[in-house]
Amino acid sequence: MNYWLMKSEPDVFSFSDLKSRPKKTEPWNGVRNYQARNFMRDEMKVGDLILFYHSSCEIPGVAGIARVSSTPYPDATQFDKKSEYYDAKATSENPRWILIDVSYERDLKNHVSLDEIRKHPELSPMRLLQKGNRLSILPVSKEEFNFIVKLGT
16 A cells, blocks of 8 residues: 545645545546656555645645545546646547546544644655655655654544
8 A cells, every 4th residue: 555645725625625525536637747647647556545735725734534546547627628727738549647536534633734744853754845845746654644644633
């Protein structure tokens, strides 16, 4: 099993939004970074656990736990000319962008803020805390995952 941190702006799509979806599942669309895409395409597996992270908000941090619930498949927004994620170079025969479905797993009792994460030397190797790392999808170790979950309980 792999562990991930996936960022979303809560005013665009929040952990509460995921929890309120039918089947508590949503396609993770709109990823337009090749490294983040490659994580979804090549490394994410059904059942992997996710720290659902709220970014670009007043108090960024981990809002809850989700799970990868599908294998990768083409992101339909790349073909939709009305979508902000449209990609004129993508074709159905050769899609450039993929997504996976993400499902609600469980709440954390407490939001684990970025400031709280920074306080713990055990978490200092996290890619989230490395300078210049702005990817929306980041791998985390099992130990980092469990440490943050413990902070949230």
